Amino acid sequence: MNIEKILQEELSLKELQVVNTIKLIDEGNTIPFIARYRKEMTGNLSDVLLREFHDRLNYLRNLKSRKEDVLRLIEEMGKLNEEIRANIKKANTLQEVEDVYAPFKPKKRTRATIAKEKGLESLALSILNYDIEDLINESKKYINEEKEVNSEDDAIKGALDIIAEIVSEDASLRKIIRRMALNEGVITSKGAKDEKSVYDMYYSYSEKVKTIAPHRILAVNRGEKEKYLKVKIELPDENILYKIKNKYIKNENEEISKYIIQSIEDSYKRLIFPSIEREIRNHLTEIAQERAIKVFGENIKKLLLQPPVKGKVVMGFDPAYRTGCKIAVVDANGKLLDTITIYPTEPQNDIEGSKKVLTELIDKYKVDIIAIGNGTASRESEMFVASLIKEIDKDIKYIIVSESGASVYSASSLASEEHPDINVSLRGAISIARRLQDPLAELVKIEPKHIGVGQYQHDVNQKRLSEVLSGVVEDSVNSVGVDLNSASYSLLEHVAGITKSIAKNIVLYREEVGKFKSRSEIKKVKRLGPAAFVQCAGFLRISESKNPLDNTGVHPESYAVCKALLERIGYELDDIKNKNIKGIDTKIKEIGIDNLSKELNVGIPTLSDIINEIKKPGRDPREENIKPIFRSDVLKIEDIKEDMILKGTVRNVVDFGAFVDIGIKNDGLVHKSQMSDKFVKDPMEIVSIGDIIDVRVIGIDIEKKKVSLSMKGI
Structure with a gap:
């Protein structure tokens, strides 16, 4: 091939x-x-x-x-x-x-293999090829009491078992049947329990195999696993049997045909149908899993590439009830300044005492933003924080931050290494604060499947999920670039060409020798050889380097080309450092990028990338993305009315729509049918995680705490 x-x-x-x-x-x-x-x-x-x-x-x-x-x-x-x-x-x-x-293929003992052991294969082939005039007389020849063939009937039954297996293993027929199943099959599910559940809509459900949506496949699979549903595939049995009979039945001997038909029907019911049903279910599940993994991967990428909130002192607020709310204050660089536990929620309800403690922390460390985790007691904590902000004379805002995976991180060995003297329960608050400051640097510390975006990520092939998400994280980290002198080893290990052990060696080198002064210095790191250097160098940034190109995405292999370019258009390396190259576009336009490409003996794509990099040294591409919404007051579901226009942040995108944070406890849902006046096949073509969108309230269910939203006509 x-x-x-x-x-x-x-x-x-x-x-x-x-x-x-x-x-x-x-x-x-x-x-x-x-x-x-x-x-x-x-x-x-x-x-x-x-x-x-x-x-x-x-x-x-x-x-x-x-x-x-x-x-x-x-x-x-x-x-x-x-x-x-x-x-x-x-x-x-x-x-x-x-x-x-x-x-x-070597087989386990089947009815057919047992019949073959009894010496009945030649009889089966004679029947299948219509080489027998009188089957009863012919079958007498195969009676053998030692092999437990005690009668003509025993011989015929054994021969038909062999024929059934031959028919079931016919590769050309299986291909036809599989195609028919995919085109004409119907997947059905019935409620196996009378009680209400999240699977209600699938208690009496059917849809064509070729049109069923991937998320529905995963839903019925989960319902079946949890014993709420009984799921099966219905096939066009008569048409399939007609195809099989048409291949094997001849009009030469009606008596022989009767036996072959009997064997074909047994083959279909006992061997072919269960096998094809299993194949189709596996095929549908594989497609659904790949789609779920893709959705999850795209959501993770958008989440990782959300813009960082730089230069702000952040208070991480990890909500809880009985055990108290964990507080951590970090400086503008993410360094931990202080931690404490307060009890403003039930059962203690120490609101005044908690306000006093937070006010002192805000004054002491000049806190700019409070990042509140979105877990248990989140909205009660939000109400407490909003009330506090009204009472203090400070320009301070708050934001709800996803805390998915924070508890997993808190108990990890990495968290123990980073914060050996900090209680496990307080580490989550540190993570919440830092993931606002730099989502990428913090979220790479958590196994991607624990970051709560996507659909059915716990139901898919975990090996495949890990492979795809590892690629997504790698692409995200490398698209941004990594500060070699401040990045944790958990971030460095996702840089192209750098393994976990090399990442740890880089951090160890920093601790022993000091900050890296140039990209070339990383060649001194233990186990980082020439091949790894080529792969990783362009993705590492060193703002302190004498060579300003070390703080750009220009690869060291292109430094000579870059210097020649600068010389050709009348600039020097120091002009990059001083950001004194504003007229570069005009000069390049005058010469022509095609001419420059030929003069410098470099491809246009690489030359274009070099130009873009030297125009914005140290550029963080995430800063061009939509900034998060900060709030100072709280909104309750009871405050919302139909037809209200609200501004919200997209928190998750799935096949059937998008979940939007509009400031209430639970995110509202924009179904894909409400995203546009045109048909929307894939919601990801319309919105992404982190998008700030205007939505109209079209439905409120106070009992279920659900809000339906629309993007139409706004």
Whole structure:
């Protein structure tokens, strides 16, 4: 099979793009490095497409390897012929390869294998090929009491079991049946319990296999797992049986045909249908899981790339009832200043005492923002904070911050390393404060699946989820860049080419030797060799370096080109440091970027990236994203009326819509049908996590604490 050709056609790429990208991957280059610094070779492929390319390349290579293994195994059995070879060659999926291999695969003892052990295979083949005139007389020849074939009926039953298995393992038929199941099958679910549950809508539900939405597949799967639902696939049985009979039944002998029909019906009911149903359920689940993982990955990326809140002293407020609210104050650089526990919520309700404590902390450390976790007692804490802000004469705001994963982080070994003398319960408040200041730096400390965005992330293949999310985190970290002199090892380990052990060595080097003075100095770090340097150097930033290029995304391999560019257009390196290159665009336009590209012997994509980087040294691309909403007063669900226009922050995007924080306890839902006057297939095409949007209230359920929102006509 021609893997390059398949990738070219499937991903709509040019031959050179495919050949070069495979070469780069096989040389051990990371996806972020290829996406950022090898644009000429890949034809400017994005990190997203490169990861898709990488996944597909691995699948096709596994497929090719499995084809070779199956051909070898069948050949070793002495059963390989040109038809089998051709079927293997044209198989496009691993499932199709396994279908061809199925008749030759070593089996557990089945009714058919037992019948073969009794010597009934030749009788079965004679029946299937209509090579018998009188079946009863022929079957007498196979009676053998030692092998427990005591009658003609025993012989015929055994032969029919063999035929049933032959029919069930017919690769060409299975392909047809699978296609029919996908196109005409219906998935149904019935309520297995009378009690009300979140699965109510699936208690009497059916939908075509080819149209069912991925999130519904995961919902019925979960309902089935929790024993609320009974789920099955309904297939066009008569049409499928007609196809099978049409292949195996001949009009030569009515008596023989009757037995073959009996065997076909048994084969379908006992072997084919359960197998195909299982395959279709697995296929649907795999598609749904991939979609859920993709949604989760895109949400995580948006969350990680939310703009940092720089230069602010932040008070982290981790709400609770009985055990008290945990408070942590961090300075503008995230350094811990103080911690305390207060009890403004039930059962203590020490509101006045708590206000006094917080007021003292706010005055002492000049707190700018209070970040409140969105967990248990969040809105009660918000009301307390809003009341406090009204009473003190300070320009202070608050914001609700997702605390998902904060408890996981608090109990982690990393948290113990960072805060060995701080109680576990207080570490969550530190995390909440810091994730407002720098979401990326703080959230990378938490396993992505514990960050509460996406849908059904705990129901999907966890290995695959980890692989995808690891890629998302890696792409996010490298798209921003990392300050080499302040980043934790948990952030550094996501930089291209840097492993966890190398990341720890970098931090150890900083502690022993001091701050890095240049990018080239990282070559002195233990176990960071030349290959790792090439991969990571462009993503590391050193603001203190004498060379201002060390604080940009310009890769060291392009420093000479950058210096030549500056000289050609009349600037020096110091002009970058002093941000004295405002007229650069005009000068480049006068010369022409094509001419510069030829003069400097560098590709236009790389040259364009260099120009963008030197225009904004130390640039944080996240700062261009939408800033969060800060509040000073609280809103209750009872305050909301239909047709109210509110401003909210998108907290999560799923296949059926988006959850929006409008300032009340529970996020409101904008169903995708309320996002636009046009049909919306994918809500992610309309909104992303962190977006600030205007919404209209279209429904309020006080009992369920649910608010329905619309984006239409605003």
